[in-house]
Amino acid sequence: MSETEAVRSEEPPLLAVVGAAGLCGTYLLEAARRAPFRVRAVVHGPAGRERVAALGADEIVEADLAGPDSVRQALKNADFVFMIPPAFHPEEDVFAIRAIEAAEHAGACRFVYLSVLHPHTPGLRHHLRKANAEAAVRASGLAWTILQPSMFAQIVLSTWGRAPGGPVNVPFDVHHEFSMIDLRELAEVGVKVLAEQGHDSATYELAGPAVTLAEAVRIAGRARGVELEARTVDWGEAPLPPGVADDPSRGPDMRAMWQDYDRHGLRGNSNVLRMLLGREPASFEEAAAAFAARG
Structure with missing residues (x-):
C-alpha cells in the first residue's frame, strides 16, 4: 500500500453525489450528513453550488457531465458514487456511463444509480435511457446497486x-x-445501501x-x-x-x-421499500x- 493509499484508508470514505443540487440530491445530502462519510457534492454550475452550500457537504465540485475529463476529476479518489442523472436529458444514459467509467478509474468500491420505476416502458424514452444506463451499471466492474423509485x-x-x-x-x-415515495425515505435507503454490506448486485423497486x-x-x-x-x-x-x-x-x-x-x-409494490426501511413507508x-x- 502506498503512503497516499494508507492516508486515504484512515479517513472516512468519500461519497461523491453526482446531481447533488437537484431535488433528490438535496435530500440525499441531508441524509448523508448522518452517515459516516465525507461528502463531495458534484453540481453543474454556480447556481447548484449556491443551492447545496448550506447542506453540509465537505466539498462542492462543479463538473460538466458532457466532458469525460471533468467527470473524472469530479470523482477523483471517491470511494462511493451516487449517480442522479439529469431529468429528461437526452444524454442521461451517456452521462451515467461516463460516471461509471470515472468511478472505475477512481477505484471506487461502490456505485449506486438512481433509475426509475418500470424503466422498460416502450413509450417513455426517458425511462428507456435509464434502462440503458442500468445495463451499463450491471456490465461494469464496480460493486453496484440500482434504485428504481416511484x-x-x-x-x-x-x-x-x-x-x-x-x-x-x-x-x-x-x-x-x-x-x-417520500424523498426523505428514498434518501434514507440511498445512504443505507451505501453504508451497509449486502446490497451489491441488487435492483430495488422502491414504491410508496x-x-x-x-x-x-x-x-x-x-x-x-x-x-x-x-x-x-x-x-x-x-x-x-x-x-x-x-x-x-x-x-x-x-x-x-x-x-x-x-x-x-x-x-408499484411497497414490499421492498418496507423491507429496507424496517417500517411502513x-x-x-x-x-x-x-x-x-x-x-
Whole structure:
C-alpha cells in the first residue's frame, strides 16, 4: 500500500453525489450528513453550488457531465458514487456511463444509480435511457446497486400542491393511482445501501403507498390550509414548464410521460421499500405535512 493509499484508508470514505443540487440530491445530502462519510457534492454550475452550500457537504465540485475529463476529476479518489442523472436529458444514459467509467478509474468500491420505476416502458424514452444506463451499471466492474423509485411525493407537492386555492390543472387523468415515495425515505435507503454490506448486485423497486392525483392534491391543500381540487386537462395542450417547452427532446418526452400517465397511472409494490426501511413507508399525508413545514 502506498503512503497516499494508507492516508486515504484512515479517513472516512468519500461519497461523491453526482446531481447533488437537484431535488433528490438535496435530500440525499441531508441524509448523508448522518452517515459516516465525507461528502463531495458534484453540481453543474454556480447556481447548484449556491443551492447545496448550506447542506453540509465537505466539498462542492462543479463538473460538466458532457466532458469525460471533468467527470473524472469530479470523482477523483471517491470511494462511493451516487449517480442522479439529469431529468429528461437526452444524454442521461451517456452521462451515467461516463460516471461509471470515472468511478472505475477512481477505484471506487461502490456505485449506486438512481433509475426509475418500470424503466422498460416502450413509450417513455426517458425511462428507456435509464434502462440503458442500468445495463451499463450491471456490465461494469464496480460493486453496484440500482434504485428504481416511484413518483416523488415532493414533485407532486411542488408542482401542483403549491397552487393558490381552487382548481388545479393536471395534464393526465387525476383518478388514476400513483405510488409515491417520500424523498426523505428514498434518501434514507440511498445512504443505507451505501453504508451497509449486502446490497451489491441488487435492483430495488422502491414504491410508496398509492394515491390518486385527485386525493394527493386535496391532501396537499389541507397541509397548507387551502382547498385545492385537481382537474384533468388535455395532456397534448397543457403548458410545459420553463426550460422544457422549447427543448426538442425534453418537451416531447414530458408529453409522452403525461400520455402514459393518462392511460395507466404508475403503480408499484411497497414490499421492498418496507423491507429496507424496517417500517411502513410514509403516507402521502405525512410527506405533505413535512413538506409544508419545510417551507
